[in-house]
Amino acid sequence: MSIVEFRNVNKIYNKTTKALTDVSFSVEKGEFVSIIGPSGSGKSTILRCINRLVDATNGKILFNGYDVSYAGKREIRQVRKKIGMIFQHYNLVERLSVIENVLHGRLGHKSTISGMLGYYSEQEKEKAFSIIEKLGLIEQAYKRCDELSGGQKQRVSIARSIMQEPSLILCDEPIASLDPNASKIIMDQLNNINKTMNITCILNLHQVDVAMRYSQRIIGLTSGKIVYDGPPETLTKEKIYDIYQSNEGELITDVG
Ligand SMILES: Nc1ncnc2c1ncn2[C@@H]1O[C@H](COP(=O)(O)OP(=O)(O)OP(=O)(O)O)[C@@H](O)[C@H]1O
Ligand SMILES: [Mg+2]
Known part of the structure; x- marks a missing residue:
């Protein structure tokens, strides 16, 4: 069974903006897939749409075979527990420490009360420290997140999502705000995980070369339609041109 499956999904915002047109694809467990395409x-x-931050207008979206389109609030919470999300701007609680932000990854697993009181078991704390260590952040553990570099912040957000014990991580432009060195660290960490x-x-990526270097598979989107779905090896210059409708796709940063 695929972990994610889109069947003829359409999304129209505000009855006017067609964002997705008849999108169908599936992602198998363990895959590392990048989605590229113009702004x-x-x-x-x-x-x-996968974690229902946005509701598809029609079509089917399956997560582990479960149709998320009809999920109620409770079910959506269950789905989100299993899906980590990484954003361009990290979405950390900046005034809290690294360790506190990482522990927040457990919130979806807790009752509201113990979450609100900031109660975490010794086991959870140990786990958080071991993840922090794995991501090379142990010296930052008690620092406030607003004292960290962008690359370190993104590692905290990855640590937080691993703390969730997800089966899927969605990354929306995870390296868009980072320099090439920090980007390489983030991409290597994601690959390693x-x-x-x-x-x-x-992952959604703007850097075609990074997508090609790290992904098993690339999905190319143009105006809400899939125009490429395959391995990086067969993503030719012409196909990149098709996706971007220009040479924009060649404007690529070098990572590593
Ligand atoms: N909340 C929203 N309300 C109305 N229109 C939206 C909304 N979110 C996205 N859109 C529109 O839907 C289309 C697809 O947007 P989306 O953000 O998915 O593109 P994207 O590929 O992620 O772009 P970028 O590379 O700039 O992040 C765009 O035309 C956008 O303006
Ligand atoms: Mg976007």
């Missing part, structure tokens, strides 16, 4: 092509909309923890990763 406004629908990349974020795809990711957001994918391989060692068997967590499926779906």
Whole structure:
């Protein structure tokens, strides 16, 4: 069974903006997939439909075989527990420490009360520290997040999502605000998590070269339609041109 499946999904915002047109694809467990395409092509909309931050207008979206389209509040919470989300701007609580932000990854697993009181078990704390260590942040553990560099913040947000024990991580432009060195660290970490923890990763990326270097598979979107779905090896210059409708796709940053 695929971990994510889109069947003929359409999304129209405000009755006027067609963001996705007849989008169908599936992602298998353990895959590392990048979605590329020009600004406004629908990349974020795809990711957001999976965890119901956005409601598709029609079509089917399955997560582990479960149709999320009809999920009620409770079910959506269950689905979100299993899906980590990484954003361009990290979405951390800046005034809290690294360790506190990472522990927040457990909130979806807790009762509201123990979450509100900030109650975490010793086991959870140990787990948080071991993840922080794995991501090379142990010296930052008690620092406030507003004291960290962008690359460190993104590692905290990855740590927080691993703390959730997700089966899928969605990354919306995870390296868009980072320099090439920090980007390489983030991409290597995501790759490592994918391989060692068997967590499926779906990323939206603007950097075609990065997508090609790291992904097993690339989905190219143009104006809400899939125009490429295959391995990086067969993504030719012509196809990149088709996706971007220009040479924009060649404007690529070098990472590593
Ligand atoms: N909340 C919203 N309300 C109305 N229109 C929206 C909304 N979110 C996205 N859109 C529109 O839907 C289309 C797809 O947007 P989306 O954000 O999915 O693109 P994207 O590929 O992620 O772009 P970018 O690379 O700039 O992040 C765009 O035309 C956008 O203006
Ligand atoms: Mg986007």
